[in-house]
Amino acid sequence: MDKFERNEQIEIEELEHDLRACLRHVPAPEGFTDRVMQRVATREAARKQKSRLAVFASAHKRAGWWAVAAATLLFAIGGDMVHLHHVREERRAAEAQHQLDLALQLTNHALDQVDTSMERTRAARFTEIALELAK
């Protein structure tokens, strides 16, 4: 190693020595640990609060879903009941119609029989009149 290189090496070693001296650890500011612990405590409290809110929101959401399900079920049941009522009313209407038809048929039949009877009576009378005229 020549003189130049040796001088350069000495300079570097001195520089490294100065660097080590100047870069030694310095104490953290006074109260640093207390401030860190305070922030940790604050964050933990906020996390627990958030966790409680999340549980509440989840329960509320589940309750919401149950309410929707219950409403749907009630609606479905209600709808069925309306339909059932409608069907019953239709059936009653059909029955009433049938009975009306029957009544009309009977009436018609009765009227037919009256017509027939009157026709016979009329025919018999014409015969009597004809016989009297023939005498």
Add this chain to the structure above:
Amino acid sequence: MTATEDEFRDIVESHSSMVFSVALRLVGDRGLAEEVAQDVFLELHHWLPRLESADHVRHWLRRVATHRSTDALRRRKVRPEGQSDEWEDKHDRPGDSGGSDCGSMGVAMERMLLSLPEVQRTVLVLRYGEDLTPEEIARTTGDPVATVKSHLQRGLQLLRRKGSVVLKEYVRG
């Protein structure tokens, strides 16, 4: 690794000097360095269950302190040259400089360090402040070992050049 509140307080006490010093040497501002250091310990509290040993904790703290300091610098877009006078004013107070052996050149050395590019300053702080080998520095920063060695060499050259200028001014003044 789990820890009670008292145990975590002990961890903070044990490592506060190291974390604060790394942050201070990288950002060059005591207020910002404390902010960074507090954030690092807050993050440690979250990650502690995943760390396996005291050595793991120390390595984790050093690595995160380095990265958070770099992030803080980039957020503030600090120009090292522009900040050196302000930093010097603050650190003329007793106890503000790195150590009693810095001597009269100590403040000048600290100013020169802060004037270096961030990547070179980082490897010099880890090498001479934390006594890490180039391989350990590479694991901390995530850079290849060859890159770390290149930054170290370049950083020392720049300091020597700046140092000779400062020394001439010092002698003349």
